[in-house]
Amino acid sequence: MTIPAYPSLDEADRRILRLVQADAGLTLQELAERAGLSASPCWRRLKRMQDAGVIRATVALVAPRAVGFATRAMVHVSLLDHTEATIARFDAFVQRSAQVLDCASITGSDDYVLTVVARDPEDLERFLMRELLALGVVRSSTTHFVLRQTKATTALPVD
Numbered sequence: 001m002t003i004p005a006y007p008s009l010d011e012a013d014r015r016i017l018r019l020v021q022a023d024a025g026l027t028l029q030e031l032a033e034r035a036g037l038s039a040s041p042c043w044r045r046l047k048r049m050q051d052a053g054v055i056r057a058t059v060a061l062v063a064p065r066a067v068g069f070a071t072r073a074m075v076h077v078s079l080l081d082h083t084e085a086t087i088a089r090f091d092a093f094v095q096r097s098a099q100v101l102d103c104a105s106i107t108g109s110d111d112y113v114l115t116v117v118a119r120d121p122e123d124l125e126r127f128l129m130r131e132l133l134a135l136g137v138v139r140s141s142t143t144h145f146v147l148r149q150t151k152a153t154t155a156l157p158v159d
Contacts, residue, residue, distance in 0.1 A: 007052050012037060013045055014158045017054070020046075021155035024058045061154065069117040071124050072146040075132070076110040078139045086137045093135055099127055110142070121145075 009017070015035045019026060026034070032042035049055045064072065079086055094103045094114070102115035118124035124143070132138060 006054055007048060009049075009054070009158070012041075013049060016042065016045055017049070017158045018155075020055065020058075021158075064117055068119050071118040071120055072149070073116050073118070073124055074144045074146065075114040075116050075128070076106075076142045076144075077112040077114060077132070078109070078141070079111045080137055080139045082111075089135060089137050093132070097127075097131065 007013075012035060016031065016037075019031055019034050028039055028043055028046075031046070032039045035042055037045070046055070064070070077090075079090060090112070094100050094112075099116050099118060100114050101117060104113055105111065106113050116124065116127065118127055128141065128143065132141065
């Protein structure tokens with residue numbers, strides 16, 4: 001896998017990135033004013049960063065509880081083996097599962113850690129038993145309920 005060549009970012013680009021990470025709904029005029037630029041140069045910089053993949057997407061962040069997801073858990077997963085077929089099956093499951101918000105391959109005694117949302121503990125149990133473990137490729141899983149989230153951000157430090 002090759003690492004994409006991103007454009008070098010100057011201070012104006014970083015200001016734009018900080019602003020759109022905080023509020024992607026700003027109009028171009030608002031963004032330009034807050035970044036200390038006129039609209040055309042701001043748009044060109046924004047477009048260049050989008051085209052280069054620095055800005056991957058513009059999304060709305062939805063409050064999980066507002067749409068019925070009151071339960072969040074971190075699920076550590078160990079696979080039965082590390083064959084291509086097993087990994088591909090697990091990765092495909094993760095990609096199609098809307099309840100899995102995040103999946104990372106990790107070092108240590110487990111293979112992956114998942115961030116999973118559910119409507120309640122029973123919904124989480126259903127997901128674990130009837131979906132995750134039913135895959136037939138999971139050796140073990142350990143679930144940690146999130147009691148309280150003290151920080152949640154998608155903003156990267158672009159200083």
